[in-house]
Amino acid sequence: TGHHWGYGEGDGPSAWHKNYPVAQGSRQSPIDIIPHQALQDRSLGPIVLNYDHCTSINISNNGHSVVVEFDDSDDRSVIQGGPLDNPYRLKQFHFHWGGKGCEGSEHTVDGYGYASELHLVHWNAVKYCSFGEASTAPDGLAVLGIFLETGDDHRWLHMITDALYMVKFKGSGTEFKGFNPKCLLPSSLHYWTYLGSLTTPPLHESVIWIVLKEPIAVSEKQLGKFRLLLFTGEEEDQRTRMENNFRPPQPLKGRKIQKRT
Numbered sequence: 575t576g577h578h579w580g581y582g583e584g585d586g587p588s589a590w591h592k593n594y595p596v597a598q599g600s601r602q603s604p605i606d607i608i609p610h611q612a613l614q615d616r617s618l619g620p621i622v623l624n625y626d627h628c629t630s631i632n633i634s635n636n637g638h639s640v641v642v643e644f645d646d647s648d649d650r651s652v653i654q655g656g657p658l659d660n661p662y663r664l665k666q667f668h669f670h671w672g673g674k675g676c677e678g679s680e681h682t683v684d685g686y687g688y689a690s691e692l693h694l695v696h697w698n699a700v701k702y703c704s705f706g707e708a709s710t711a712p713d714g715l716a717v718l719g720i721f722l723e724t725g726d727d728h729r730w731l732h733m734i735t736d737a738l739y740m741v742k743f744k745g746s747g748t749e750f751k752g753f754n755p756k757c758l759l760p761s762s763l764h765y766w767t768y769l770g771s772l773t774t775p776p777l778h779e780s781v782i783w784i785v786l787k788e789p790i791a792v793s794e795k796q797l798g799k800f801r802l803l804l805f806t807g808e809e810e811d812q813r814t815r816m817e818n819n820f821r822p823p824q825p826l827k828g829r830k831i832q833k834r835t
């Protein structure tokens with residue numbers, strides 16, 4: 575069932591193209607964002623997040639990251655505006671992070687990597703009937719990327735890090751209700767936007783990326799709790815710490831990045 579992939583020596587990002595040839599496509603993510611080269615587009619409005627009635631359901635370890643899923647049966651939590659022609663429904667959010675103290679984000683800025691990156695994944699329910707269908711369409715998904723840098727404790731992130739011990743192993747999950755990711759946003763919604771892809775297999779070129787300029791601060795202690803997660807399942811002998819689950823920047827291949835400062 576499906577092709578095994580990971581972030582290790584033999585199954586990591588440099589090997590993904592063997593089972594997922596689109597890995598060498600023309601709109602792959604992440605990318606290195608060079609702010610000076612981003613184009614100011616006057617027609618680009620602000621992004622608007624309506625998360626007030628969002629319904630989180632569960633938190634789980636899928637062997638690649640820790641994921642919080644939402645009820646996406648209606649338009650209760652959507653992102654709109656900015657480069658988006660329609661409202662996109664919040665489906666899930668997850669993180670990518672590094673090892674002790676080193677890089678960990680997927681997008682970089684002027685070559686600079688942050689400690690981690692939060693991805694809020696949304697899908698275009700106006701044009702498509704399911705997340706699955708949207709995930710293969712060129713305008714099917716909108717992912718909001720938020721950088722995490724080490725600094726003070728994040729006042730709300732503990733709600734997630736306190737639950738991580740319950741999802742240590744691949745395939746584990748638990749109920750996770752009442753969490754509103756609005757508390758993870760930085761103060762500014764200034765962003766860069768470009769057309770890209772999922773950053774994990776199947777690497778579909780279906781994502782309108784919206785990357786916020788302003789990082790949020792989390793403590794080393796909070797980040798360290800993500801590294802207690804395992805890539806491996808409870809039944810496996812091998813216990814591999816979940817860290818460095820990020821894909822490096824991919825070629826721009828002529829794409830232009832737009833900005834709204």
Ligand SMILES: Cc1cc(=S)c(O)co1
Pocket residue numbers: 693695717772773774
């Ligand atoms: C749908 C999805 C999106 C991203 S960015 C990811 O890492 C995994 O799955």
Ligand SMILES: [Zn+2]
Pocket residue numbers: 668669670693773
């Ligand atoms: Zn991601």
